[in-house]
Amino acid sequence: ARGATLYVSLEPCAHTGKTPPCTGAIRAAGIARVVAAMPDPNPVATGGLGVLREAGVETQVGVLEAEARELNAAYLHAFASDLPWVTLKLAITLDAAIADNSLTTSRVTGPAARQYAHRLRAGHDAVAVGMNTVRVDDPQLTVREAPAPRVPPARVVFSRTGRLSLTSTLANSLKQGPVIVLAEHVDSEYEAALRGHGVEVVVANDLAHGLRQLRAMGIRSVLVEGGTVIAGALWEAGLVDRLILVQAPVIFGEGALNAFAEFPAMRAGAARRLRVVSRDAIGDDLATTYAVRGA
Known part of the structure; x- marks a missing residue:
């Protein structure tokens, strides 16, 4: 050299x-x-x-x-805010659906896009979903289809009542990384059961308060993978820094679950135009990253 x-x-x-x-x-x-x-x-x-x-x-x-x-956006953000950098990633169809009219779990995007999603997981300190997603999908939220990071991301569950099932995959895969339940309120007896099982519990007044507590725990970046309720709540609270839409070339049509169903309604003239950071073809799917907050 x-x-x-x-x-x-x-x-x-x-x-x-x-x-x-x-x-x-x-x-x-x-x-x-x-x-x-x-x-x-x-x-x-x-x-x-x-x-x-x-x-x-x-x-x-x-x-x-x-x-x-x-x-280096997430790294830079850590020196300018007491909140973690929040990336909201949604896998959608051409008509913005995340599930068909049966509302059962299904893979929307292809294999290459799923590998891309796992690379995103590997690049964040935590991967988060709402409790509805846990109930329907029973996810692992681990990095499996990409090189594993030195420190596995924490798995975070947003829940009003904090009632993560002790039989869930998350609660029984603690060797794959910590699991944190972020709740508005939780029954003291159930909280004790979660903690006794090895699940961390964070009680917060609102989403911003909860995210600040995650930041205080050393979590600088969070990848939120849905579903619609937590996505809409984070969006309405102004807590999303980057939005990534991974769009598959399929249409689910009438009765499908729209990814933006829980977002606040906006008039056409008032809706904000987002800056496109990147657009990438991933197999047959298209991943677009939008800047919501920050540079």
């Missing part, structure tokens, strides 16, 4: 944490030039470019900075 140019999406760190500073490794490798897309906002880690310049390494910052800010 001696004499080479190193390209990074974030300024190399100059502090010693769990590992030695990146700047030391860069100097030891003989890197001659470092191009960083953006400076590090972390007050503990910043200053690496200055250290490198003092050591005689040529530096440049700001190349593709907008793209880097989107890539």
Whole structure:
């Protein structure tokens, strides 16, 4: 690597944490030039470019900075808010349905899109659903069809009463990652049963309060996978940072469950236009990411 140019999406760190500073490794490798897309906002880690310049390494910052800010959005958000970064992901049909008129669980998107969904899970600190989704689908919410992250994401269940069944897959897969029930209120006896089973319980006044408690627990980013009730509640409360719609080329038609059924009604002239961050073909499906809050 001696004499080479190193390209990074974030300024190399100059502090010693769990590992030695990146700047030391860069100097030891003989890197001659470092191009960083953006400076590090972390007050503990910043200053690496200055250290490198003092050591005689040529530096440049700001190349593709907008793209880097989107890539590092959840990380940047952690230094600007006491809320976690919330991504709402919905798998829908061309007519915006998440289930057919039988309202039973069914796979809407194809295999490639499911792998994409698992990559999204791997990139977040927590994966969350509402209690209705748990009752209908009995999901695992684990990363299975993508490389597993070093730390498995926590599984979060939004529930008014906190009554997660102790026979559910979530309650019986704690070795796959922690399970957190976020509730408005929960019977003290049932709360004790959940805690005794190993399930964490967070009681919150509202969604924002609950998310702040998750952030205080070290959860910086949450991927919400539905269903309609929690999606609509988060949207109405203004707590969604990114919306990802994965759309399959099928139509369910009359009686299907609309993904936006619980969103607040908006007049055409008042409805906000979202910024498209990216559009990607994933197999036969189309994934579109929209910026709702933030850059």
